[in-house]
Amino acid sequence: MRILPTIISGLGTAALVILLNTQLPAGAGKTPRLGYFLSPQLGFWQNAEPVNTDFNANIELKGLKAKVDVYMDDRLVPHIYAENDLDAYYTQGYLHAKFRLWQMEFQTYVASGRLSEIVGEERLPTDRFFRRLGMVYGAEQTMTNMEKNPEMKATVEAYADGVNAYISSLKPEQIPFEYKLLDYQPEAWTPMKTYLFLMFMSYDLTARGAVTDLTMTNAKNYFGMEDFNKLYSNVQDSLDPIVPVGTIFQQPAIKPVAPANIDSAFLHATKNNSTAMAPMVPDRDNGSNNWVVGGTRTKSGRPILCNDPHLGLNLPSLWYEVQIQTPTHNTYGASFPGSPAVIIGFNDSIAWGVTNAGRDVIDYYDMQFKDSSLQEYMYNGVWTKAGQREEVIKIKGKPDLVENIAITVFGPVMYDRSYKNISTEGKYLALKWTAHQAGNGLQTFYQLNRAKNYDNYLSAIANWSCPGQNFAFASKTGDIAIKQQGAFVARWNRQGDFIMPGTDSSYRWQGMIPVQENPMMYNPPRGFVSSANQKSVDSSYPYYIGAAGSFPLYRGICINRKLYEMENVTPEDMQHMQMNNYNVFAEMARPLILKYLDQDALTATEKKYVNLMKYWNLNGDEKEKGATVFKCIWDSLETSIWGDEFNRSKLPFPKPDASTLLEALIRDPNFSFVDNVNTPDKKENINDIVLTACRKAVIRLQSADSANKLEWALYKDTRVNHLLKIPGLSRLHLPIGGGEHMINATKEMHGPSWRIIVHMTDEIEAYGVYPGGQSGNPGSKYYDMFVDSWATGKYYRLLFLQKEAAAKHERIKWHITFTNS
């Protein structure tokens, strides 16, 4: 009698369980398995960390040589005291995993093109791009090289062991939140993952060229070389290089010679049109500031080093603070979850900081293959056998995809007939990139962590190859220095700015610039060194350093101008300087706009907005409306001047630099691009264009105004996104000024990812802050603990403690001991 109800309710139960145990489609993604996710004993509730969590613990692990003491301070920064280096890195790996496991694994999934494996085929374009870019290939080269060094091999392995010790201690309900949300499991960590992560940093800081070399080729072919040189001029009138103008450079060891056919085959060639666009491009403002003020300019008579690397702002943060003390060194700073050692910081003798060099280290060669099997290619008149590389991409719920990549004398063939678009049809573009060459990656930081003086610093960075960086240095003994270091190509003028012919060796890289010829400054009479991603040298440097588009001008001008004026500098002055929102670009551009703007032609409303800019104090502070007006008018001016010519083609072109347009108009208001080519019967002059631009900007400003978003911070709307771009896990609408061209380079989703100031007094006085928190768990109160301080320009005094002091310091809250089991 009751069979039917039994079956119905039984099936109903089963159906409900199956439904709640399935990832359901929702918008662009999928839901978690809701039953699992909401289960209080297994799911996300387990990640709701009690706000009064006690982090004290005695942890027994296999693989330690001796006891390790870790003191956690009130910001959850670990101070690691180990009796030997390997134990310290083992513990660092364990702690990175304990607080950042999901992030560190996710980042390596991104780097190695494995997102489809966990997310599904919608991430296939990114995965294919990274595989074909040779991310895994490059990481393998570096790993093979580093494994020859027993010390580095042991370091990276000890770190991996520590990560794995944590992973294997995890009970199913303890895995980080995002694994539950996306429904996958952590896998074992390997030394290769550390190299993949570092490869990602090489990508982020040097791979814009993988896109811009294609778009610049488009622009050169479309506009012709003469106009190209106007649009993407390599001349920067107001440049204040890292190494000051007037520096005498030594005779170059290599004299790169341009091929004889450069005019016909390269500069004025019009083939090779390419619209290949990467699914993602590193931000053009991936850069940074660093400077060191020497003792002659500081109140204490000791140097002060400052650094703020500008990168994408993410939660969990790229950075994780740590102090590591062993018998060989005592070092504090920001580390990368995923890598042992400290990346930017100081020890008890020296401090160092880095900014991106921006040099062009990535090129394309147009290859000729015998047929689409990619077995043989033409090189110097002979069919040459290509290497073959297989990249297998696993896809969640789908069969694997295999990428077959030919390897040429230049490097992997990134674009071929299986990876193409309309314009690359039939083309084989091989990629040559210094990140594919075996680097020494971590060793530089390993040595900097232990450096005692200037000589140690020089030898630590001597073998650094990619990404090229400006390494700033300060020591307690009063030395200051900066050196641009990396594997840089000895280029002839414009070499590699466009796709190069690859059928013979004439366009090859002719050599790398010897390390001793890299730009540098040591204890300069002016009493400071600085860098802000501008060109490191003026045109008297004997090598071509790459197209100007990679070298922003104005932050460097502002920093140097300020430092020249400053005396009796204190760390507090430096805090204000890192947060400085003065816009040198606007200082130069506003007079130009006002000069050519016929203000009598404006309506009362238009005038109201223009006046906000006219009487603006040139600071991109949080509440400044003038900053918003200036930004809108300038953007509108750029669109009015470039838009008519650029929109005639469907090809993607690089956006010309703001400095190029500004300097062109200062030099000559009759600049040829000013005329609107869409009005053939009329020739517009600069006054017409400025007026049109202002009027268009006002329309935009009115809508911002009516939405109550005219104040600069509201208009700019800075946010720190979770790595999965989920708004609920991100910090939105942050009250912070700054932006492009300003020292405080905080844009919408990009900016100072770690601010550090180190005063080299006997007892080091250091300050730092980053827009995140030490815990990567969205359910922890430490997840975004520093974000508000970061936004409002507050710093934390960094605790740099000897072990005995740590044990009883008032800001030390917890003690974790690690012993061998």
Add this chain to the structure above:
Amino acid sequence: MKFIITLALTGFLAFVCGVYSSIPWWSFAITSLIVSMAIHQKPAKAFWSGFLGLFLLWTVLALLKDSANDHILSAKVATILPLGGSSVALVLVTGLLGGLVSGLASLTGSYLRKTN
């Protein structure tokens, strides 16, 4: 009395299943079914005792986690799911889901017992 006993037993066994975190989250559906077969009640009563057993267990466990956490995580998850950022709503949804699965399993148990 039977109602209270089955309710408590259902909740207790579900809790025990949850302690063994390597078994699936839905294991309690089996224990709820067994309890309902062992202690027979009419279908409606069986459903509600099974439902309440899990509803109360999951709600209380979630509330304990949530209050110790000052609602930090629940407020975030309640924007993802989407529940307008309401921690309370998320706790209730948690309880409802567990309750519904358990209630249906208990109902099935009650019918199964009758069939035999």
